[in-house]
Amino acid sequence: MDIFIQQIINGLVLGSIYALVALGYTMVYGIMGLINFAHGEVVMIGAMVALFVIKALPGLPAIVLVPLALVCAAIVCMTIGFAIERIAYRPLRRAPKLAPLITAIGVSIILQNLAMLIWGRNYHAFPPILPSGEHDVFGATITSLQIVIIVVAGLMMGGLTLLIRRTRLGRAMRATSENPPIAQLMGVNINQIISATFVIGSALAAVAGLMVSANYSIAHYYMGFMLGLKAFTAAVLGGIGNLAGAMLGGLLLGVIESLGAGYIGDLTGGFLGSHYQDIFAFFVLIGVLIFRPSGLIGERVAERA
Amino acid sequence: MQDSRISTLTLAVFAALAVVGCSQKEEPKPQAAAPAAPAAAPAAPAAPAPAPEVVVKLGHVAPLTGPQAHLGKDNENAARMAVEELNAKGLEIGGAKVKLELVPEDDQADPKQGTIVAQKLVDAKVNGVVGHLNSGTTIPASKIYSDAGIPQISGSATNPKYTQQGFATTFRVMANDVQQGKVLGEYAARQLAGKNVAIIDDRTAYGQGLADEFEKGATAVGAKIATREFTTDKATDFAAILTKIKSKKVDVIFYGGMDAQGGPMTKQMKSLGIKAKFLTGDGGCTPEYIKLAGDASEGQYCSLPGVPLDQMPGGKAFNDAFSAKYGQIQLYAPYVYDAVMVMVDSMKRANSVEPAKYLPEIGKTDYQGVTAKIQFDEKGDLKGGAISLYQVKDGKWEYRETIGGAPAAPADAPKAEGEQKK
Structure with missing residues (x-):
């Protein structure tokens, strides 16, 4: 039984990480109807910047260092997010949907190679400055950091929902999402709103990057690719464009993967092994697209007409 | 209407991702x-x-x-x-x-x-x-x-x-890995007192091949393989398979794969409270492994064909x-x-x-x-290749012993056992 609980906890932690990244995808999709495939790379850059700030200032206490690293990473990511939108998406706003998708992938490759040139091909070990004490939950273990990740993912989802539902900016975002020309006629500067969406999404990516690399204590220029793909799957599973959906999708995907990898060998008598872990994510994606294309939580907060 | 649009778009995304695969390769x-x-x-x-x-x-x-x-x-x-x-x-x-x-x-x-x-x-x-x-x-x-x-x-x-x-x-x-796997398997069963052993590999030709040879080597001297688990050479999260291994209460975990997975895997072993010894082959025998595993690397083992660099x-x-x-x-x-x-x-x-x-x-x-x-044998394999074992001590790989590798001895597997230098 404790093994089962441990697998659920593993899944929740993994799922929260997916959810953190998925929030960025879903937010941009919700407002613009565009899948920002460079988001995974922005997460990677957030992780790299945070890592190097922490390494550059070894003397400071964690309580100062972590927020500082986070702020630096967020500033860099926000700048990159702003630039991506400006360079790769804005000129294509009236182009067919496939065009920005291709530039997104182009941007993602550029960012990946840029990171490789700046930070090299080596794996970077994330310094153990975040709390990693182990706690016992019904015979299973969870580290403090993992609890922090779950909490942060929840808080970020809540904060974003408030932002979109309750603030002036949020209202402008919803208006932009519903009908950009009309929103513009009503005095909303849609260029500004879309830029703001990307900037906020990229700040989330910085947080996600820090959390992911602290949890696995690893940062590498290649880390954004698979993470981005899984997070995207999570966003679609929950209902892309819906913030709660991204959270739900992430957690569910994490648990499915974890239980799948843990039990598939026993269930199939060794015919299928645990290396099929990644397959579950994509099976789930195909299943959802066939049977419930709008995702588990079908209605989106911000729908594009 | 809305729904079908999303699924079309998503399918397009995946088509485009297939393109990424290619474009990355060409780049x-x-x-x-x-x-x-x-x-x-x-x-x-x-x-x-x-x-x-x-x-x-x-x-x-x-x-x-x-x-x-x-x-x-x-x-x-x-x-x-x-x-x-x-x-x-x-x-x-x-x-x-x-x-x-x-x-x-x-x-x-x-x-x-x-x-x-x-x-x-x-x-x-x-x-x-x-x-x-x-x-x-x-x-x-x-x-x-x-x-x-x-x-x-x-x-x-x-x-x-x-x-x-x-x-x-x-x-x-x-x-080659016939030799390395055999040495590793015997080392796990004898020196590390592994009665109950778990094997993980990354399903690459290297990882899988080494893990297979390890299994043969370990079972030949009486170790029991409690479970075989698998991952990929791109994975970072091993919590699920390690949790399963934890339930089997093993003494030794062998990983056939590279340092980029071996390091984080060792770290995750520690945070899951697994006390078993970790042993890996040449792919994990790098300074990178220690960096990535952090404290958890202390006391873990690896092997590398050949003798240590300073020898x-x-x-x-x-x-x-x-x-x-x-x-x-x-x-x-x-x-x-x-x-x-x-x-x-x-x-x-x-x-x-x-x-x-x-x-x-x-x-x-x-x-x-x-x-x-x-010198090469008739197949093109190195003659008399030695296998050295290392253990992490104070954050560094420390040489333990070299097995096999008498000068110009045939590289066939059976010769590797027995004659232990030092």
Whole structure:
């Protein structure tokens, strides 16, 4: 039984990480109807910047260092997010949907190679400055950091929902999402709103990057690719464009993967092994697209007409 | 309406992702080709020099992008260093002045890409190939080189199949996994007192092959394999499989795969409260592993074919020269350096740079390299390859013992057991 609980906890932690990244995808999709495939790379850059700030200032206490690293990473990511939108998406706003998708992938490759040139091909070990004490939950273990990740993912989802539902900016975002020309006629500067969406999404990516690399204590220029793909799957599973959906999708995907990898060998008598872990994510994606294309939580907060 | 649009879009995304796969693979080529071009350019104006100069192209293949890029670049640097040294010394083969030119390629540790770049090297008419890094790419590529009659020496592909295909062109300067797996298996069962052992591998030709040999070696001396789990060479989260292993209460966990997974895996073992000892093969035997595993690496084990660098005949000199130029050695650099040297040495003895002419000479190699005295058996495997075991102590790999590797002893597996030095 404790093994089962441990697998659920593993899944929740993994799922929260997916959810953190998925929030960025879903937010941009919700407002613009565009899948920002460079988001995974922005997460990677957030992780790299945070890592190097922490390494550059070894003397400071964690309580100062972590927020500082986070702020630096967020500033860099926000700048990159702003630039991506400006360079790769804005000129294509009236182009067919496939065009920005291709530039997104182009941007993602550029960012990946840029990171490789700046930070090299080596794996970077994330310094153990975040709390990693182990706690016992019904015979299973969870580290403090993992609890922090779950909490942060929840808080970020809540904060974003408030932002979109309750603030002036949020209202402008919803208006932009519903009908950009009309929103513009009503005095909303849609260029500004879309830029703001990307900037906020990229700040989330910085947080996600820090959390992911602290949890696995690893940062590498290649880390954004698979993470981005899984997070995207999570966003679609929950209902892309819906913030709660991204959270739900992430957690569910994490648990499915974890239980799948843990039990598939026993269930199939060794015919299928645990290396099929990644397959579950994509099976789930195909299943959802066939049977419930709008995702588990079908209605989106911000729908594009 | 709305729904179908989303699914169409998502399908488009996946179609586009398939494109990413391709575009990423194509992308490094111009980069890889770029350094070769300036190298070739000065060769042309240099031609009017008194002695006619022959440019000999040596292909080198390793993953230069993707998760194993750090190891691939390490290999390439070693090959480059060997080529530069040989050029600086001045080479004369068959009466003509020879200038070596390295043609570096990136296979991304991907078997498909491995065959594509192999064909590219064949088309570029290279005189020989050093590499690839991974067994998974080396084996499919070796068929292409063999068909073209181009000799291939790998410094790091350890899967036994590589040299067992009956090709005359395949050589390696490192002991193969039959030997390494057996030594590891016996070490786990005896020295580490592993009665109940779990095996994880990354499902690559290397990881799976080594894990299979480990299993044979360990069960032969009475260890029980509690479970076999699998991951991939791109994974970072191992919590699910480690949790399953935890439930089996094992003494030793063996991982067949690379450092990029082995390190985080060890760390996650610790946070899950698994007390078993961790043992891995050459792919995990790097400083990177310790960096990534952090404190959790303390007391864990790895093995590496060959003897430790400071016991290698030219180890210290090589280490100094290499680190001054490219920084810390990752893993296979000395072996790749030797592979280039052996290839050029054979050209010298054959007095020809023609693949067909110098290929027979490779088999007759008797070369004192940095890593060992290099001689090949009839399959192209290194004769008398030793296996050394290391343990992490105070954040560093510390040498434990070397098993096998009596000079010029046949490289067959049975010989590896028993005779333990030190």
